[in-house]
Every structure is written in structure tokens, then in C-alpha cells.
Amino acid sequence: MNWLLEPFQYEFMQRALVACAVIGFTNGFLGAFVVLRRLALMADALSHSLLPGLAIAAIVVGLNPVGLLLGGLLAAIFVALGGHLIARSSRIKDETAIASLYIIALAIGIGIIKYAHVKVSLDHFLFGNILGIGDTDLWISYGVGVLVLLTLTLLHRPILLAIFEPSVAQTQGVKVGLLLGLLVLLIVLTMVTSLQAIGVLLSLGLMILPAATIYLISDSYPAMSWGGGCLGAAGAMVGLLVSFWADIPSGPAIVLVLGVVFLSAYLFSPKYGVVTTRLRKRHLHDESLQRWK
Amino acid sequence: MNHHLVIEDLTVSYNRIPAVHHLNVTLGCGSAVGLIGPNGAGKTTLLKAIAGLMPIETGRILTGDHAGENSAVAYVPQREAVDWDFPITVRALVEMGRYPDLGLWGRFTAQDDAIVEDALRVSELAEFAGRQIKALSGGQQQRAFLARAWAQKAHIYLLDEPFTGLDRNAQEALVKALNHLRAAGKLVIASHHDLKSVPDIFDQVLLINGELVACGDTAEIFTEANIARTFATQIFSGSHQH
Numbered sequence: 001m002n003w004l005l006e007p008f009q010y011e012f013m014q015r016a017l018v019a020c021a022v023i024g025f026t027n028g029f030l031g032a033f034v035v036l037r038r039l040a041l042m043a044d045a046l047s048h049s050l051l052p053g054l055a056i057a058a059i060v061v062g063l064n065p066v067g068l069l070l071g072g073l074l075a076a077i078f079v080a081l082g083g084h085l086i087a088r089s090s091r092i093k094d095e096t097a098i099a100s101l102y103i104i105a106l107a108i109g110i111g112i113i114k115y116a117h118v119k120v121s122l123d124h125f126l127f128g129n130i131l132g133i134g135d136t137d138l139w140i141s142y143g144v145g146v147l148v149l150l151t152l153t154l155l156h157r158p159i160l161l162a163i164f165e166p167s168v169a170q171t172q173g174v175k176v177g178l179l180l181g182l183l184v185l186l187i188v189l190t191m192v193t194s195l196q197a198i199g200v201l202l203s204l205g206l207m208i209l210p211a212a213t214i215y216l217i218s219d220s221y222p223a224m225s226w227g228g229g230c231l232g233a234a235g236a237m238v239g240l241l242v243s244f245w246a247d248i249p250s251g252p253a254i255v256l257v258l259g260v261v262f263l264s265a266y267l268f269s270p271k272y273g274v275v276t277t278r279l280r281k282r283h284l285h286d287e288s289l290q291r292w293k
Numbered sequence: 294m295n296h297h298l299v300i301e302d303l304t305v306s307y308n309r310i311p312a313v314h315h316l317n318v319t320l321g322c323g324s325a326v327g328l329i330g331p332n333g334a335g336k337t338t339l340l341k342a343i344a345g346l347m348p349i350e351t352g353r354i355l356t357g358d359h360a361g362e363n364s365a366v367a368y369v370p371q372r373e374a375v376d377w378d379f380p381i382t383v384r385a386l387v388e389m390g391r392y393p394d395l396g397l398w399g400r401f402t403a404q405d406d407a408i409v410e411d412a413l414r415v416s417e418l419a420e421f422a423g424r425q426i427k428a429l430s431g432g433q434q435q436r437a438f439l440a441r442a443w444a445q446k447a448h449i450y451l452l453d454e455p456f457t458g459l460d461r462n463a464q465e466a467l468v469k470a471l472n473h474l475r476a477a478g479k480l481v482i483a484s485h486h487d488l489k490s491v492p493d494i495f496d497q498v499l500l501i502n503g504e505l506v507a508c509g510d511t512a513e514i515f516t517e518a519n520i521a522r523t524f525a526t527q528i529f530s531g532s533h534q535h
Contacts, residue, residue, distance in 0.1 A: 036379065157392045164379055164389070171344045171368040172393045172445070219380045219425040 007244040016130045019138055020236035020254070023194050024206060026145040028232020029152065030190050031211035032225035033183055037163040041095060042080075044204045045102040046184070047191045049079035051109030051200055054125055058116040065136040069192050076188040079105055128199030130240060130250045141193040148186050152225070155179065160221065197236070198251035205255035206232060209262045216265040216272050235261060297321050298343070298449055298480060302352035305335070305342045311350065312338040314504040320482070320497070322448070325475050327495030327511070328484040331524050334502045336484040340451045343482070344368040356449055365393075367442030369452045372434060377427040383437050384422040387412050390444030408444050416440040416470050432463025436470050443474070450474060452483040456490070468494050491515055 007013045034043055053075025054068050061067035083098030092100075113122055152159065161169035162176045170176050187207070194203045211228035218224060239254030246253070267275045303316040313335040320326055328336050341347045343354055344366055356366060390412070391405045413419045416436040421429060429437060435455050442450055456464055471494070474481050482499070485491060491498060491511065498515045500506040500523040507519045 154397060157395070157397060161389060161392060164381070165370060165375060167341075167344075167346055167370055167374070168368055170346055171366055215380060219382060221380050221385075224380055 003245065007241055012131055013240075013244065015138065016133060016240055016250075017237050019130060019133050019141060019197060020240050021233045022145050023141050023197050024210075024232035024234070024236030024254075025229040026141070026148050026190055026232075027194055027203075027206040028210035028235075029225050029229035030148055030186055031207045031209075031232065032214070032221070032228045033152065033159065033163060034187060034207060035211040035215055036221070036224070037180070037183065039183070039187065040204070040208050042098060042184070043187050043191070043207060045083075045098045046076045046080060046188055047200055047203050049076050049102040049105040050188075050191060050195065051075075051125060052105045052112070053078075053109075054195075055109045055113040055116065059112065062116075065134065065140060065196075068195075069140060072192045072195065073188055075105060075109075076191070077185070080184050080188070124199075125195065126199050126201050127249060127251050128195055128197050128202075130197040133196050137193075137196045141196075144189050144193045148190055151182070151186060155182075156225075159183070198254055202251045202255045205258060206236060209255070209258035210235060213258070213262045213265045216262075216269045219271075231258075231261065297356075298482075299355040300343075300352070301355070303339075303342065303349065303354060304351040305338050305347050306350050307338070312503070313342065313501070315351070316501070316505050318499060318505060318508050320480060320499075320508075322480050323475055323478045324497045325471050325481040325483070325495045326497045326499050327491050328482055328499050328501070329486075329488070329491065329515075329520075329523060330501040330506075334523075336501065337453055339501065340368070340453055340482065340484060343449070344451050365445060365447040366449045366451065367445055367447030369435070369438045369442060369450065369455065371453045372431065372458070375426075375434075375438075377434070379426065381426055382422065383418055383424055383426060383429065383440075384409065384413070386426055386437055387418075387422075387440045387444050390441040393445060408446075412440040412444040415443060415473050417466060430463060432459050432466055435459070435463075435467055439467075439470055439474075448479055450479060450481045452481070454484050454486065456483075456485060456487065456494070464490070488520065 008017075034040060050072035053071035053073065055071075056075070057064075057067045057071025060071075079098060079101045082101050083094065086092055086097035086101070087094040090097075110122070113125075158169070158174045159179055161172060161174050162179045166176045190207065191203050194206055197203075198206060210231035211224055213231060214224045214227040218227065235258040236254050239257040240250050242248075242257060243250040243253035265273065267273050270276060298318075298320045300316055300318045303313060304311050305313045312333075316339070328339065330336050338347060342349060343356075346368070387409050388401070388405075391401070391408065395401065395405070410419070413422055416439055418429075418433060418437055418440055421433060426434065426437060439450070439452075455467060459467060471481050471483075475496070483495075485494070492515060495511055497509065498511050499508045500514070500519055502523050502525070506523045507514045
């Protein structure tokens with residue numbers, strides 16, 4: 001039993017668990033909107049485009065958390081806006097435009113990161129390290145969490161109208177373009193805060209997997225955001241504990257825990273599970289058809 | 294309330310190529326208007342322009358009652374444009390029609406509930422209110438969006454090919470719902486391509502082919518000659534009054 005309770009005795013683990021709960025909830029809550037608006041690949045592109053911003057910030061101001069946050073934020077916004085601009089002004093479509101820009105940005109990031117004055121390992125940005133989370137990082141994640149939750153709950157009606165049926169929403173006076181832009185901004189902010197926890201490469205998992213899981217279980221959109229938030233928080237905390245017990249990095253552990261839950265829902269969701277629907281009793285029509293044969 | 298839709302000298306373009314030319318039409322309340330024309334005649338463009346989804350090149354569109362008050366326009370999208378897997382029930386979909394009136398945080402009152410119930414009843418969807426929207430038939434899906442527009446208290450209903458793919462029973466149910474709107478003094482405009490069924494569904498027709506061909510009572514205007522003129526390949530009369 002001792003090994004089970006061991007992680008809770010360390011202060012760094014307690015801090016990391018709190019951080020996991022906050023970051024996991026923020027990601028899972030926002031993830032509902034990302035999944036419903038089908039922005040998953042866009043979010044992936046944005047997460048990768050953080051890297052050059054982080055590299056430039058590391059070169060200019062060193063490993064200052066606020067500096068890194070701003071650097072990543074600016075780079076991702078640059079890619080998002082640039083992609084939008086290219087898509088609007090040429091025959092290139094949105095996803096191609098953003099993919100082109102983010103891959104260029106990624107190349108810049110990897111190319112210049114060795115010029116940082118401080119010793120920065122690429123691994124740190126790519127995979128994160130939640131055990132090394134500092135006070136400023138923690139405060140930033142609280143702040144972003146509150147901002148994301150407040151914005152999304154305050155604007156949940158127009159956002160819902162906009163992501164469900166943009167053209168109808170527009171006739172109802174909803175500023176669809178503005179709201180979707182805001183959503184992208186929130187995605188980038190949230191991504192930046194989960195960097196420290198699970199890094200550029202895996203941050204998408206914490207955002208998408210909880211909401212995708214609830215999507216397979218429920219037909220209610222409030223359940224997707226609130227349920228996604230709870231599942232994100234729980235999954236991140238359990239993942240961290242698993243990483244402690246099994247002595248594996250925290251990022252992959254968190255994503256794997258959420259991945260197992262997602263696959264279970266895919267197979268065994270009461271209403272939409274692949275296995276569940278197969279096992280369901282056949283409809284009467286099939287039975288009567290059998291009798292005819 | 295007495296409302297109307299006045300379209301004056303309307304031109305709407307895609308990539309600078311006009312799809313609707315200098316259209317002048319006045320439509321009154323309490324009617325169901327069939328928007329008829331060949332493919333590429335600008336039917337969808339016109340609907341979108343009235344809904345405010347397309348920038349207008351020339352002219353203007355006036356909606357409202359005779360006192361000049363603005364009136365709500367509800368756009369019902371083509372069925373293919375909707376994500377039917379969205380986690381939402383029929384009731385929640387209809388409740389969305391109340392959002393514009395409720396604002397960001399307005400409480401959903403008993404009155405709003407009554408409006409939603411009424412919309413479900415009128416569209417004959419009360420018994421399916423708890424279903425996820427994909428678990429409806431095509432006709433029911435169409436009526437669910439109509440119910441949402443009804444809950445929005447819209448005066449002008451714009452429908453893009455609502456009868457496409459509907460079987461006889463579903464078509465009858467939709468006609469019934471449209472007649473209900475008409476009886477309530479609303480203006481319904483629906484694009485439609487099945488010429489045979491036009492007289493059964495619409496009391497007025499608006500024939501276009503890039504520009505206005507004819508508009509008025511179905512009995513009077515929907516004639517062989519006008520239909521032939523509408524579907525003639527020669528689109529422009531060339532008589533633009535600038």
C-alpha cells in the first residue's frame with residue numbers, strides 16, 4: 001500500500017497534481033468546442049507553430065515563463081492569421097494554407113533553437129515536464145483556465161449557434177467570424193499553458209481525447225464541455241500518478257490514460273460503441289425475415 | 294402584424310460575376326412563394342442575399358411591417374449543410390431559436406418553454422422531442438429546423454430546396470407545416486425544382502433566370518409560356534435600366 005500513497009507525500013507531486021487538474025480541466029472543456037467545430041487538425045498545426053515563438057523568446061529573454069508564453073502565442077497567432085489571409089486571397093484552402101505555414105514555422109524553430117543563450121533542450125519543449133512546473137507557470141495556467149472558462153460560459157449561446165450552423169447563426173446576428181477567431185485564440189492560449197505539462201507534440205491529446213470520449217457517450221453538448229473538463233482533469237491526474245509508479249515520462253502517461261478511456265468508449269459506449277451495437281438484440285424485422293428464409 | 298418583403302434593383306455577384314440582376318419584387322405576408330428557375334438561375338444566391346449572407350452589389354432589400362419596423366428573417370439551410378451528428382436533441386435545437394431574444398444570459402422562462410412546445414406541436418415533432426437529430430427522418434429533420442425558425446418568431450422563412458429527397462408522406466407533412474405558417478400571416482419563400490408539384494405547394498411563384506421572369510399568383514403566372522421563358526437558355530433580356 002505504501003507505494004500507492006508515496007507520490008502524495010512529495011511537495012513537487014502535490015503541485016504537479018494541482019497543475020494537472022487545472023490544465024486538464026481547461027483543455028477538456030475547450031476541447032468540446034474544438035471537436036464539434038472540427039478544429040482538431042487546426043489545433044495540431046497551431047501547437048507545432050508554437051515552437052519558433054518559444055525558440056525566439058528563449059534567444060531574446062531566456063527561459064522566462066512569461067516571455068515564452070508571449071513568444072509562443074505570437075507565433076501561433078501569426079500562423080493562424082497568415083493561413084487565413086492566404087486562404088482568403090488565393091485558391092489555396094484553409095487547411096493547406098495553415099499546414100504550409102506551420103511546417104515552415106516548425107523548421108524555423110528547430111533551426112534556430114541552438115542559438116539560445118541559455119541551454120535549452122528541444123526535448124523540454126517537445127515533451128514537457130510537469131514535475132518541473134514553477135510558480136509562474138502555475139499562476140499562468142490558473143489565469144488562462146479562468147479566462148477560458150469565463151469566456152466560453154459567458155458566450156456559450158452565440159458560440160453554440162456559430163459552431164452548429166454558421167450560416168443560420170449569421171442571419172440571427174451572430175458575429176461568426178469573430179467568435180471563431182476568439183476560439184482559435186483560446187486554443188493557442190490553452191496550448192501554451194499545457195506545454196510545460198506535456199509539450200508541443202502531445203498537447204493535442206489532452207485537448208481532444210476527453211471531448212472525443214464524451215462525444216461517443218452523450219447526445220448533450222453541455223455534457224461534452226463539462227464532462228470533457230472533468231475527464232481531462234481526472235485523466236491528467238491519473239496519468240501523472242501512473243508516470244510516477246511506472247517511472248515513465250508524464251506527457252505520454254497522461255495521453256495514454258486518456259487514450260485507453262477513449263478507445264473503451266469507442267468499443268463499449270452504451271449507445272454508440274462498436275461492440276455494444278453489434279451485441280444489441282436484433283430488431284424484430286430481422287427475426288421475421290429469418291422466418292421467411 | 295402586416296409585413297412585407299420589398300426587393301429593389303437587386304444585383305448579387307459571385308467573384309464579381311452577377312448571379313442575380315437588377316431584380317424588383319414585392320411580396321406580401323401570408324403566402325408561400327415557390328422560387329423557380331433552372332440550375333444556376335440564382336435561386337440560392339437570392340435566398341442568401343435576403344438572409345443577409347451575401348454582400349449586395351446594387352439595390353436594396355427591405356423587410357419589416359408597414360410601420361418600417363425590422364422583421365426577423367429565418368434561413369433554413371439545405372439538409373446536406375447540417376452536421377446531423379451534433380450532440381443535440383430536437384428540443385434543444387428548437388430552444389436555440391430562442392437564443393437571439395434571450396441574449397447572452399437571459400433566463401429561459403416558462404413563456405419560452407411554451408413557445409418551444411408550440412413550435413414542436415405545430416411541426417408535429419412533440420413525440421420526437423427527446424431524440425438526437427440524426428434519429429429523425431428527412432422530412433422530420435426539415436420540420437425541426439422550421440420549428441426552430443418558428444420559435445425564433447421569424448416573419449420571413451427562407452428554405453433552400455426543402456422538398457428534395459422527401460417521399461409523399463413527408464412532403465404532405467411539410468406542406469401542412471408551411472400552410473400553418475402561411476395561415477399565421479408569415480411569408481415563406483422556398484426554392485423548388487419539381488415543377489409538377491408547384492401548384493399543390495405554393496400559392497405564389499417567383500420565376501427567375503438570372504433576372505426576374507415573372508412573379509405573382511400561381512394560378513395566373515405559372516403558365517406553360519412563362520415556364521418555357523424561365524427555362525430558355527437565353528438568359529438575359531439585355532434590357533438593363535441603369
